[in-house]
Amino acid sequence: MKRKLIWRKAPHTEAKHKILDYYLKAWIPKLGTWNERILIIDGFAGPGEYADCKPGSPVVILDIVTNHVLRNRIGKIGVFLIEGNNDRANHLEDLLIRRYSPLRAGESIYELNEGKTVFAVIKGKFSATLEEMLDITQTHGVSLPPCFAFIDPFGPSGIPMELISGLMKCTKAEILINFPVDSVNRFLGTPAYENTLDALYGCKNWRKLRMMKGVERRRRLRELYISQLKANAGAEYTLHFTMRNARNRELYYLIFATKHWHGLDIMKQAMWKIAPDGSFQFSDYTHSPEQPWLFPLEPDWEELAGLIWKHFRGQEAVPPGEIERWTVIETIYASNHVRRALTLLEEKGKLCKYEAAYSGRGWIKLAPYKKKGAFPNGKVVVDFSAD
Template identity: 30%
Template sequence: MAAPRTTVWQLDPHTKAKHDLLKFYLGGWFPVLSSYNGRIVFLDGFAGPGRYQSGEPGSPLIALETLLAHSYFSKMKCEFLFFFCEAKKDRFESLTQQIAGYKEAHQPWPENVKIQLINSEFSETATNLIEHLRSQKRRLAPTFAFVDPFGFSGLPMSVLAELLSFSSCELFVNYMVDHVNRFATAGNVDHHLVDLFGTTDYKQVGNVTPGQSRQQFLHDLYERQLTDVCKFPYVQSFAMINKTGHIGYYLFHGTRDVKGVELMKDAMWKVDAGGGFQFSDRLAGQDVLFTESAVDTDPLRRALLARYTGKRVSITALEQFTLIHTPYRKTHLRKPVLTPLEREGIIQVERPGRSGFPSGTWITFP
């Protein structure tokens, strides 16, 4: 489904941005989950060779380093189990060497950090893990599944749903919409596409009318399946836009906890994509670029005015709306949006203190 790769290759700018995002997110996820669980799992479904041509670390080493170098690691008493899955034999051998070298450089190796290297396809690994847990009558520990393929084969929606059915499990997946769009109506890889979506509805993309976006149709379908089949109440997607303004792929994050949404939002806004690539999302028909240096909060302002016209609403509800239904962070709400709205006399504010928007504040939108 994609161009062949050698054992190792150059690190692309968009891949570095994706890895930075993973690092920032795990930096928050590890301490949160380890504080109330005896074991947590990181599953890398397409782990790769471990390093790139110029020596940059791949996702397995990034995940390990994020944990071991964390300022709170000594206080994290739970067991960390890392599954690194790589199907290609040459890449698996390279990964094995890189992990061995990393462990040797970090002796004494912490007893609560376990690594399992698996030389098989992601779908096979996930299915075997599910069957093992069933035989043991056990449930999967809270898991963060990082699924980053080169194409779209080997990602069955049904397997993702079963593997991540536990309430604290999360998914971060690279959805190669460009490849999907190219093959959606070709008819020669339908078995892969049925697996990917868990439905044949993708074929309706051929009926998209002129002026509508095939990519948007395929994006919305995948998002709907993550919600309906995998039962993720919170699904966020982030477009990776190249220097020509073209969407190369979407990153989807699925979680069942609002805290996971908050952590991912914080990570997204920290990443400097660089290399001419940008992360973006859409709100009210307008692109929102994830760049802290020049945040355009006008779409958030318009969304709030449209959503809450004629209503009196708490600051807590506004935070939840901002976090769950827009691309923005909580920090983009108060000073960038609410303060100007109050100054302009557009909203009326009832606050328990003399200034700001503390807990207990109510806002009326005329």
């Protein structure tokens, strides 16, 4: 059966695109100001819009790139929009021409921002396109520029672990991938899908999960995929966000993978904006934009303060940056949560802070730092009480 050219945008898709938006707005200046070129890949770009006239991921990405407040300070940005359905790819290209009035630089290649932004609508399957890109870089002995890939397929086909690993092994490569757990779970016992799932995972270990059921099986399917990203793709840090449909059924996990804790921090901050209770999930079933929360949800500041003090208790001359790094890597919280938690500890007499200077042997404490609720990196260090 032929798929629709465009369709309505579900609330969970809107939430997914907001995570993409929040992340790229922070990722672009962080990488773009220190590198001549950066690359963004949309692996399953679609037609670019929905039946209700809401933007698709290519428009979300290009709007951020072209309108970023720091665009003049950022180097060249390439955007590869890959779509395997010709009708959708043609619709996407026509839409982008009408929306941005770009200069044509080649077949389906266009320029914006006086040549500082180049985007290409690539009419082909994601797996074949990525394989060709990686082959070219290997043949010529070059690597891709710092890269972010948004990989949002309709099902488990066409996203083999071998290619995801090849992309992740590029310098400063990060991915946000839709892991379609509902489809994977449904096809787990279907012989015709064995090769597809072998390719998805890059192993056959998923077959051991066939005898499991329910929530635990879905969790194990996710954890196996994440473990494969770490073992095969070299991902140091991962994060996942659950998307549920109108019946509150798990549809897919957005799985983020990176090699640097700063990337993890940016994505955590993006996901916290969509799930301010720290649940890292979104459900169409409970979504009600007409009835916002009476009391806005926020992080559990007492919990974070307790976690920080428990880990750092008795330590002296700890720079705030070290506290932020530990928080991002070891807890569900992000770096922008740390200051308020430290302020709570300060009010309870659990820490003292000092102006500090760095020497070759470490931080040297100077005079007490008296400004309450402030913990500027590079200027102060913190002593934690032992009890």
